[in-house]
């Protein structure tokens with residue numbers, strides 16, 4: 001369902017030209033859990049941002065669910081994300097002065113749904129992410145683990161088929177990291193396609209089926225089940 005063909009991404013120009021991704025080929029099947037591993041700077045976040053259509057490749061193509069997303073104009077890119085993509089960003093990207101629920105409903109703002117439906121969907125997402133008990137609390141007063149669960153609820157609120165997580169455990173202690181992995185397992189069991197970019201060794205041996213793809217210097221190295 002995610003087909004990446006010959007994708008390269010360069011930043012800058014002239015002497016400053018830098019190749020962050022070099023001719024990546026990758027297929028991710030529906031319902032698969034893929035771990036993108038690799039040291040800092042190997043291109044993991046860049047690849048996730050292209051799959052989320054937050055940025056466009058310099059060359060190559062990305063097809064998701066039959067739709068060519070590598071050349072989508074901005075408006076179509078946000079519609080594509082609203083339809084099937086949930087993203088948990090490395091630094092959560094939450095609005096600190098808003099409550100948990102206000103943050104969680106953000107992806108539904110232009111959905112055309114009525115407010116009771118939006119509140120119900122937010123409630124369900126907060127329950128799934130185990131943050132419902134903090135729904136009216138400002139994000140600024142949450143702990144790191146709670147902020148992460150709020151970010152997960154926001155990523156899940158529109159029930160996306162594909163969930164992309166960028167270094168989701170970077171700011172968490174071991175206990176919260178293990179809780180995060182349990183949540184990924186539950187999502188995996190419901191058939192979601194999940195891609196996690198991480199260099200956390202906790203993802204090397206997950207208690208469920210997953211595929212590890214090693215990235216190195218903007219290219220895909222080895223792969224292991």
Ligand SMILES: Nc1ncnc2c1ncn2[C@@H]1O[C@H](COP(=O)(O)OP(=O)(O)OP(=O)(O)O)[C@@H](O)[C@H]1O
Pocket residue numbers: 011012018019020038039040041042043044045046047167197199
């Ligand atoms: N907008 C940009 N402009 C210039 N260089 C960039 C830009 N975005 C990423 N890069 C460079 O591309 C390379 C890959 O970055 P990327 O963030 O994808 O790595 P990563 O593997 O996710 O690293 P980390 O684990 O530290 O998040 C890095 O060398 C980075 O400096």
